[in-house]
Amino acid sequence: MATVFISPSRYIQGAGELKNLGKYAANFGKKALCLISPGGYKRQGDEIERSFVGTDAEVVFDYFNGECSMTEIHRLSAKVKDVSCDLVIGVGGGKIFDTAKAVAHDMKLPVIICPTIASTDAPCSALSVIYTDEGVFQEYLFLPSNPQLVLMDTDVIAKSPVRLTVAGMGDAMATYFEARACYQSGATTCAGGKVGVAALGIAKLCYDTLISEGVKAKMAVEAGARTAAVEKVIEANTLLSGIGFESGGLAGAHAIHNGLTVLEECHHMQHGEKVNFGTLTQLVLENVPEEELQELLEWMVAVGLPVTFEELGITDTSRDHLMPAAVAACAKNETIYNMPCEITPEIVYNAMLAADAYGKSVREAL
Numbered sequence: 001m002a003t004v005f006i007s008p009s010r011y012i013q014g015a016g017e018l019k020n021l022g023k024y025a026a027n028f029g030k031k032a033l034c035l036i037s038p039g040g041y042k043r044q045g046d047e048i049e050r051s052f053v054g055t056d057a058e059v060v061f062d063y064f065n066g067e068c069s070m071t072e073i074h075r076l077s078a079k080v081k082d083v084s085c086d087l088v089i090g091v092g093g094g095k096i097f098d099t100a101k102a103v104a105h106d107m108k109l110p111v112i113i114c115p116t117i118a119s120t121d122a123p124c125s126a127l128s129v130i131y132t133d134e135g136v137f138q139e140y141l142f143l144p145s146n147p148q149l150v151l152m153d154t155d156v157i158a159k160s161p162v163r164l165t166v167a168g169m170g171d172a173m174a175t176y177f178e179a180r181a182c183y184q185s186g187a188t189t190c191a192g193g194k195v196g197v198a199a200l201g202i203a204k205l206c207y208d209t210l211i212s213e214g215v216k217a218k219m220a221v222e223a224g225a226r227t228a229a230v231e232k233v234i235e236a237n238t239l240l241s242g243i244g245f246e247s248g249g250l251a252g253a254h255a256i257h258n259g260l261t262v263l264e265e266c267h268h269m270q271h272g273e274k275v276n277f278g279t280l281t282q283l284v285l286e287n288v289p290e291e292e293l294q295e296l297l298e299w300m301v302a303v304g305l306p307v308t309f310e311e312l313g314i315t316d317t318s319r320d321h322l323m324p325a326a327v328a329a330c331a332k333n334e335t336i337y338n339m340p341c342e343i344t345p346e347i348v349y350n351a352m353l354a355a356d357a358y359g360k361s362v363r364e365a366l
């Protein structure tokens with residue numbers, strides 16, 4: 001099988017970059033439909049409108065209805081047609097990006113993704129997660145191309161809630177371990193091929209960046225400061241993790257995240273927070289050396305990521321309660337089968353118990 005590497009065509013990150021959105025958009029179209037939340041419009045609408053002044057392009061806004069569903073995608077595709085747009089822009093968070101990408105694909109138009117948070121690796125990918133109108137997971141929509149441009153204004157992200165950036169670090173930290181597992185097992189990645197050394201190298205760089213800059217970045221964002229460490233972590237969370245997961249593949253961490261979603265009490269947790277516990281569980285499955293586990297756990301605790309059931313909101317730790325999560329993590333077609341080791345619900349359940357125990361011991365010792 002071939003090695004496949006995919007990425008957005010252009011990634012631009014810098015302080016105050018939002019004010020250049022119009023200029024960049026004019027390279028791709030004459031009239032952009034900008035999908036944004038009402039709150040996002042209040043915060044960034046003026047600046048986005050100003051950014052189009054003096055360019056050859058214009059922008060019309062539409063408010064996102066809150067769910068990346070087929071109903072919403074069709075509504076926006078009709079709007080694109082009605083007002084004759086030739087470009088789609090998504091400003092905000094994950095579901096807005098996924099909707100903008102799906103609408104652009106539907107109408108065969110270019111798409112620009114402009115995140116205002118760094119909580120997941122969704123912006124760069126050629127993937128939309130589709131939900132029902134009620135918000136239940138429906139399907140993955142694999143798109144033929146990645147966004148034409150991902151634009152990150154680090155001033156905006158440095159002012160976003162610290163918990164979201166930390167959750168983004170949790171999502172990003174899984175990248176290297178999952179890519180490494182896929183490389184070892186020869187698995188097929190989300191990009192549709194085998195893991196090459198480029199994707200594996202980017203995933204490792206993502207890990208190294210988070211280990212060296214993560215704690216500093218967390219403290220800076222808490223103080224509302226945009227520093228070099230914050231810039232590096234934003235790049236790790238968005239670009240390195242985005243490319244790393246798509247061309248490097250997913251394995252245990254994300255499958256265990258998906259398993260945890262069957263537990264009602266975890267619903268309030270961020271994606272990256274649940275993925276973090278998934279990473280810890282994956283390392284138990286791999287039986288990595290104690291030093292590797294210890295180093296990573298200390299980092300997780302220092303940046304404020306959950307490492308125990310309790311921190312995920314799980315108080316009932318009985319076998320009856322946890323087993324359905326392990327079973328869901330081992331569903332047919334799950335990425336957990338990309339792991340280079342034997343996988344059964346029983347093995348995963350035991351690994352979750354051990355992950356919680358290691359997490360507790362490190363948290364108590366620090």
Ligand SMILES: [Zn+2]
Nearest residue numbers: 120121171275
């Ligand atoms: Zn993720």
